Amino acid sequence: xxxxxxxxxxxxxxxxxxxxxxxxxxxxxxxxxxxxxxxxxxxxxxxxxxxxxxxxxxxxxxxxxxxxxxxxxxxxxxxxxxxxxxxxxxxxxxxxxxxxxxxxxxxxxxxxxxxxxxxxxxxxxxxxxxxxxxxxxxxxxxxxxxxxxxxxxxxxxxxxxxxxxxxxxxxxxxxxxxxxxxxxxxxxxxxxxxxxxxxxxxxxxxxxxxxxxxxxxxxxxxxxxxxxxxxxxxxxxxxxxxxxxxxxxxxxxxxxxxxxxxxxxxxxxxxxxxxxxxxxxxxxxxxxxxxxxxxxxxxxxx
Numbered sequence: 243x244x245x246x247x248x249x250x251x252x253x254x255x256x257x258x259x260x261x262x263x264x265x266x267x268x269x270x271x272x273x274x275x276x277x278x279x280x281x282x283x284x285x286x287x288x289x290x291x292x293x294x295x296x297x298x299x300x301x302x303x304x305x306x307x308x309x310x311x312x313x314x315x316x317x318x319x320x321x322x323x324x325x326x327x328x329x330x331x332x333x334x335x336x337x338x339x340x341x342x343x344x345x346x347x348x349x350x351x352x353x354x355x356x357x358x359x360x361x362x363x364x365x366x367x368x369x370x371x372x373x374x375x376x377x378x379x380x381x382x383x384x385x386x387x388x389x390x391x392x393x394x395x396x397x398x399x400x401x402x403x404x405x406x407x408x409x410x411x412x413x414x415x416x417x418x419x420x421x422x423x424x425x426x427x428x429x430x431x432x433x434x435x436x437x438x439x440x441x442x443x444x445x446x447x448x449x450x451x452x453x454x455x456x457x458x459x460x461x462x463x464x465x466x467x468x469x470x471x472x473x474x475x476x477x478x479x480x481x482x483x484x485x486x487x488x489x490x491x492x493x494x495x496x497x498x499x500x501x502x503x504x505x506x507x508x509x510x511x512x513x514x515x516x517x518x519x520x521x522x523x524x525x526x527x528x529x530x531x532x533x534x535x536x537x538x539x540x541x542x543x544x
Contacts (some may be wrong), residue, residue, distance in 0.1 A: 246332040248348060248405070251325030253318060254339040256287030259295040261446070262339040266299050266307070269337055272348045276432030280307045281325040286316025295516045300536065318418030319411040326410060333407050336422075340446045341402040346371070346443040353404045354436045355383070361436045363406040363429035365399045369441040370541040372448055377541030378441045386435040391427045392472050392479040396544060399426050400436065402443045417455065419462025419542040427470060447538045456493045456530075463487055485516025489544050492523035493530035516544060 250269050254262050262282070269280055284292045293300075293309045293522055300307035310328055312321040326334055333352075337343060351364040367380045379398045383390070401422035409429060415421035428434055465481055468475055474480050488503035501524065504517040522528045537543055 245274060246352065246441055247276060247277035247279070247327075247330075248333045248338055248352075249329030249331035250278070250280045250335045250480075251283065251322055251329070252337050253283045253285045253312070253321035253325070254287070254292060255285055255316070256292050256295070258340065258439055262292075263296060263299060264342055265337050265339050266296055268343045270299065270305055270307075271345070272343060273346070274348050274352075277331065278305050278348075279329060279331060280305065281328045282307065282309045283312050283325045284309060285312045285318065285321040297354060297451065302320075317413065319413045319415050319421040320544055322411045322421070323413060333405055334409075336401045337426050337443075338402050338403045338445075341400075342444040342446075343402070344442045344444060347403075350406070350438045350440065350442060351436070354438050355405070358436050360406040361433065362408055363404070363433075364436040365403040365405075365506075366438040366439055366443070367398045368400050368403060369444045370397075370538075371444055371446045372538045372541070373535075375539065376444070379541055380439050380441070381437055382439065384437050384439055386426075386437050388427060388430045388472065389476075391423065391430055392470070392476045394479075394482070395423060395543075396426075399437070400443065401425075401443055402445060414465070416461035417458035419458050420466050421453075424466060424469065447543075456490045460487060460490045462492075462495075477510045481511035481514040482516065484510065485497040485514045485520060486544055488520035489523060489530070492520045497524045519544075 252265060252508035282292060289309055289311045312324050314320055351366060355361050355364050370377045370379055381398050409425060411421050412424055463486055473483055484503050486522060488500045488507055491503060492500035500520050504520050507514045507517040519533055523530050
């Protein structure tokens with residue numbers, strides 16, 4: 243075989259076998275001349291059941307597919323690291339069990355990495371699927387630095403687009419929230435992320451286990467603020483995070499906390515759109531799920 247070896251980590255809760263099979267089939271269908279291995283990490287579910295879900299796909303063809311347990315119980319960051327530790331490949335890629343790699347994903351990213359000596363992290367644009375629609379989300383650049391990820395979450399720099407070497411996920415991330423944003427930001431601080439600005443991964447929204455875990459999302463954002471002080475230093479980036487905190491508190495019914503974070507968001511950027519949305523949710527004028535549905539239909543999140 244010619245070409246670098248690539249290992250793919252797919253964490254799963256085991257509760258959506260059809261989606262997991264679609265994710266695995268798309269990974270195995272990638273045209274890659276080098277060794278390609280897949281590790282599916284059963285994150286708090288029965289390993290035998292997951293093996294049975296993908297048995298026919300795993301047995302078909304020369305590419306190795308393993309199913310492992312997540313040591314220590316359900317925890318997304320720990321599941322990703324368990325997969326990384328089980329691989330001996332030159333490059334590691336992630337794919338969530340509800341996402342699908344599109345044809346050419348690996349080839350395009352590896353070509354972009356070869357063209358950038360010393361690069362150790364790549365991403366690509368995505369296609370958001372929600373409510374029967376597919377919406378491309380592009381970055382508008384082929385290099386992503388820390389300034390991009392501070393000012394905006396850069397939704398296209400999604401965990402299912404990651405291809406990297408030499409990194410691990412921080413297991414201190416509370417509830418598996420923002421561990422992917424943290425990883426991308428750490429990588430970008432080291433050297434710019436090589437980005438292929440074509441939709442090469444389909445991300446299915448509305449299926450995440452974490453989308454409406456409001457308390458977990460609050461804890462994840464507070465963790466990011468403590469871990470990356472540059473998020474507070476950038477006025478636009480701080481306003482965005484404060485607005486998100488306001489919205490999540492409003493969704494939980496914490497009206498005072500929502501108002502406090504909304505004021506802080508508007509103090510950093512008077513045009514921050516999340517602040518009035520949070521106040522509307524806190525006042526009972528809108529439901530948080532309704533707001534998320536409208537945003538997701540346009541390929542955006544809160």
